[in-house]
Amino acid sequence: MQSLSVIKQSSRHLLELINDILDMSRIESGRLSFAAEPFNLSTAISSVSSIILPLCAVKHQIFTVDKKIFHEKLLGDELRLNQILINLLNNAVKFTPEEGHISFSVEELHSIISENASYRFTVADTGIGIAPENRTAIFEPFSRVDTPLVRRTEGTGLGLAITKRLVEAMGGSISLSSELGKGSTFTIELFFAVDTSTTINASKDASVELPHDNEKPFAKKHALLAEDNELNRMIAITILEKWGFSVDQAVDGNELIEKFSAENAPLYDIIYTDIQMPGKDGYEAAAQLRTLTLRNAKTVPIIALTADVFAEDIEKARKAGMNAHVNKPLDPAALFLITKKLLSPHGDKDMANAQTASFLK
Numbered sequence: 001m002q003s004l005s006v007i008k009q010s011s012r013h014l015l016e017l018i019n020d021i022l023d024m025s026r027i028e029s030g031r032l033s034f035a036a037e038p039f040n041l042s043t044a045i046s047s048v049s050s051i052i053l054p055l056c057a058v059k060h061q062i063f064t065v066d067k068k069i070f071h072e073k074l075l076g077d078e079l080r081l082n083q084i085l086i087n088l089l090n091n092a093v094k095f096t097p098e099e100g101h102i103s104f105s106v107e108e109l110h111s112i113i114s115e116n117a118s119y120r121f122t123v124a125d126t127g128i129g130i131a132p133e134n135r136t137a138i139f140e141p142f143s144r145v146d147t148p149l150v151r152r153t154e155g156t157g158l159g160l161a162i163t164k165r166l167v168e169a170m171g172g173s174i175s176l177s178s179e180l181g182k183g184s185t186f187t188i189e190l191f192f193a194v195d196t197s198t199t200i201n202a203s204k205d206a207s208v209e210l211p212h213d214n215e216k217p218f219a220k221k222h223a224l225l226a227e228d229n230e231l232n233r234m235i236a237i238t239i240l241e242k243w244g245f246s247v248d249q250a251v252d253g254n255e256l257i258e259k260f261s262a263e264n265a266p267l268y269d270i271i272y273t274d275i276q277m278p279g280k281d282g283y284e285a286a287a288q289l290r291t292l293t294l295r296n297a298k299t300v301p302i303i304a305l306t307a308d309v310f311a312e313d314i315e316k317a318r319k320a321g322m323n324a325h326v327n328k329p330l331d332p333a334a335l336f337l338i339t340k341k342l343l344s345p346h347g348d349k350d351m352a353n354a355q356t357a358s359f360l361k
Helices: 002-029 041-058 078-094 148-152 159-169 230-242 253-261 282-291 311-319 332-343 347-353
Strands: 037-040 062-068 073-076 101-109 116-125 173-179 183-194 222-226 246-250 270-274 302-306 324-327
Touching: 037 041, 041 062, 041 078, 041 101, 078 101, 078 116, 078 159, 078 183, 159 173, 222 230, 222 253, 230 246, 230 270, 246 253, 253 270, 253 282, 270 282, 270 332, 282 302, 282 311, 302 311, 302 332, 311 324, 324 332
Parallel strands: 062 101, 222 246, 222 270, 270 302, 302 324
Antiparallel strands: 037 073, 073 183, 101 116, 116 183, 173 183
């Protein structure tokens, strides 16, 4: 059993090392992307704290959390924020002796941009501290302070290097104050966009009930669909017409703009567009449509129908003026959920209460 325990521990350490090296590789090559998704900061703080609290309990450490924030609903990369905070807090636990103190505080700062919220995250401990000559080196890859406690403590020497690079890549800053033998304080300042929009990113929702065959929830509604693949276009039209839509179709972004701009065009209630199309793609078409002064060009909901589902793809859709992002192959339940919420008279309220869809800001 002892041998199995050693193997398991070694495997976990190796996996941690591999993941850290992959992260460093992505960062150094500039291939690291960040999600632009809604999250609740209070929930994130609670989640991180719940991970650290049991680690502190093992060493009989006192762990305190202090939170002074005004904006909770934000847009950003919660996963990367959690990674940053857990790295710092985990280090604090490792290098603080038993019955020591670790504090974690989050304070919202004044922001001169109303759409953004700035925060100061502070992790302080009563641990071993860091000598002045080592305070720069610890942020370098594979760098560890050479002391008996550090040598006895598991680690890759990459955690703080990754943390610093993530913080800076997110437009923030990290600083350190420390006194040898008395403890360290790491301070991070980051800003996030405040989540005030009503755009959605579709996700699977097992509770969505699709309309019955004799129901037409979108009767008298006009939809404009752009899709260059004939089979995909026919599938989408079949689904939309079944729900009562009158559907006009386009084969690329140029035709989408032409159809919307035509003198005899109906007042479209919603637009669905593929992304990868010849000529003008979906991003370009949406961005151009939002500049038009015709009818409801600036407000008509635009939904991307695409297999491009990485964070950068969703961010492109948002910047192009799209309201939602539905994955291919089309899931009728996800498509119906998004369509219903965007066309609902109480859409803002409905979307704010949606538990199964995340917001594309």
